[in-house]
Amino acid sequence: MEREEAEIVTENGDAEAKKGFSDGSICGFESLHRLLQSSLSPQLFQEVSRMLLGMNCGRPLETVSLPDPAKALSSTHDFDLQAFSFRADNESLRAPRIVRVGLIQNSISLPTTAPFLDQKRAIFQKLAPIIDAAGTSGVNILCLQEAWTMPFAFCTREKKWCEFAEPVDGESTQFIQDFALKYNMVIISPILERDVKHGETLWNTAVIIGNHGNILGKHRKNHIPRVGDFNESTYYMEGNTGHPVFETAFGKIAVNICYGRHHPLNWLAFGLNGAEIVFNPSATVGELSEPMWPIEARNAAIANSYFIGSINRVGTEIFPNPFTSGDGKPQHTDFGHFYGSSHFSAPDASCTPSLSRFKDGLMISDMDLNLCRQLKDKWGFRMTARYELYAEMLANYMKPDFEPQVVTDPLLHKIP
Numbered sequence: 072m073e074r075e076e077a078e079i080v081t082e083n084g085d086a087e088a089k090k091g092f093s094d095g096s097i098c099g100f101e102s103l104h105r106l107l108q109s110s111l112s113p114q115l116f117q118e119v120s121r122m123l124l125g126m127n128c129g130r131p132l133e134t135v136s137l138p139d140p141a142k143a144l145s146s147t148h149d150f151d152l153q154a155f156s157f158r159a160d161n162e163s164l165r166a167p168r169i170v171r172v173g174l175i176q177n178s179i180s181l182p183t184t185a186p187f188l189d190q191k192r193a194i195f196q197k198l199a200p201i202i203d204a205a206g207t208s209g210v211n212i213l214c215l216q217e218a219w220t221m222p223f224a225f226c227t228r229e230k231k232w233c234e235f236a237e238p239v240d241g242e243s244t245q246f247i248q249d250f251a252l253k254y255n256m257v258i259i260s261p262i263l264e265r266d267v268k269h270g271e272t273l274w275n276t277a278v279i280i281g282n283h284g285n286i287l288g289k290h291r292k293n294h295i296p297r298v299g300d301f302n303e304s305t306y307y308m309e310g311n312t313g314h315p316v317f318e319t320a321f322g323k324i325a326v327n328i329c330y331g332r333h334h335p336l337n338w339l340a341f342g343l344n345g346a347e348i349v350f351n352p353s354a355t356v357g358e359l360s361e362p363m364w365p366i367e368a369r370n371a372a373i374a375n376s377y378f379i380g381s382i383n384r385v386g387t388e389i390f391p392n393p394f395t396s397g398d399g400k401p402q403h404t405d406f407g408h409f410y411g412s413s414h415f416s417a418p419d420a421s422c423t424p425s426l427s428r429f430k431d432g433l434m435i436s437d438m439d440l441n442l443c444r445q446l447k448d449k450w451g452f453r454m455t456a457r458y459e460l461y462a463e464m465l466a467n468y469m470k471p472d473f474e475p476q477v478v479t480d481p482l483l484h485k486i487p
C-alpha cells in the first residue's frame with residue numbers, strides 16, 4: 072500500500088486509519104524513507120536524506136542495480152529488495168576490499184497453531200527464493216533474523232515451543248549449508264540451539280556457515296532480555312561463547328544478537344577482537360524499541376569503526392493461549408508488531424534506508440572494508456580510548472566494597 076491508499080486511509084477517519092496501520096505501514100507507506108520520498112519535493116527529499124542517512128565519502132549513498140533474476144524473485148515472491156554501496160577512499164598501498172553483504176527479514180508463514188514441523192518447513196520454503204535472490208546477486212555474506220526457524224514464542228513462557236530447538240548441525244543448518252555451498256556464500260543462521268552434549272540445554276545461538284558449506288562456529292547470545300513480553304530468560308541463559316570474531320573468506324565478522332545491542336561493551340568487545348562487520352539479528356516490537364532502532368547500531372558502528380547489519384523480523388504473531396508479563400497489561404495473545412526496518416550502518420556515520428516495516432525483504436550492500444581502518448586513522452577512537460582507565464574502573468566496580476566516585480557539594484544539605 073503506498074500513497075493513494077494512504078490518502079483514503081486519512082480521509083476515511085479513525086477506523087480506516089486503524090485498519091491502514093494495522094498492517095504495520097507508516098500511514099500507508101512501507102518505510103519512513105518512502106513516506107518522505109513521496110511527500111517532499113525532490114530537492115527537499117535530497118536535503119532531508121542527507122541529514123537522516125549521512126554522507127559516505129562526501130556523497131550520498133549510491134544505489135546498486137541487481138541482476139534481473141533477483142528482481143524477478145522479489146516480484147514473484149513479493150519481498151522488498153534494496154541495494155546500496157558504501158565506498159571508501161582510494162589508498163595507495165591497499166587495493167579496495169569490497170564485499171557484498173545481505174540481510175533477510177521475514178514473517179512466519181503458518182499460524183502458530185499449525186503442527187511445528189509444518190511451521191518450520193513453511194519458513195524454509197518462504198526463505199528459499201529470498202536466499203536464491205541473495206545468491207544470484209552475488210552476495211558474499213548473508214545473515215538471517217534471530218530464531219528464524221520459528222515464531223518468537225518466548226513471550227508465552229510455555230515450554231512446548233522448546234521443540235523448535237535444534238543442535239548446531241541440525242535440520243536448519245543442513246538446509247542453509249546447501250545454499251552456502253551453491254552460492255559460495257557465508258551464511259549466519261540464528262536459531263534456538265539444543266546443546267545435546269550438555270544435558271540438552273537451550274541457547275539462543277547464531278551458527279556461522281562458511282562459504283564451502285562448512286560449520287565455521289557458533290556464537291551464543293550474551294545478554295538475555297527481561298523486559299515487557301521478552302520472557303526469554305524462561306528458556307535459555309546468557310551465552311558462554313564470549314565475543315568471537317570469525318575470519319571468513321570475505322572479512323572478519325561477528326554477531327551481536329538482538330538485546331545485546333543495548334550494551335555498548337558488547338559492541339566494544341567484538342571490535343577489540345577485530346570485527347569488520349557485526350550483524351545484529353533481532354526480534355523486537357514497535358511499542359518497545361522503535362525509537363532506539365535507528366540510533367543504537369549507527370552509534371556502535373561509529374564508535375567501533377566497523378559496519379553493522381541490523382535485522383528485525385516482520386509481522387504480528389498470534390499465539391493460541393493468552394499470556395501476561397507482570398507489567399499490568401491485560402492478558403493478550405500477541406507480542407505486538409515486529410517492525411522489520413532492517414538496514415546497514417557504516418563507520419563513517421552513513422547508513423542505508425530501511426527495508427519495509429511490514430514486508431519480507433532482502434537488503435544488500437556493497438561495502439569497502441578499507442573504510443574501517445580509514446575511520447580509525449581519521450578519528451582515532453581506538454587510539455584515544457583510554458582503555459586502562461576503564462579497565463581499572465570496571466575492576467573496582469566489580470568489588471563488593473565498591474564506592475561510587477561522587478563528590479558531594481558540602482553546601483548541598485546545609486543551605487535550605
Ligand SMILES: NC(=O)NCCC(=O)O
Pocket residue numbers: 217296301328329330331353354355356359360
Ligand atoms: N529478541 C530480543 O532480545 N528482544 C528484546 C527487545 C529488544 O531488545 O528490543
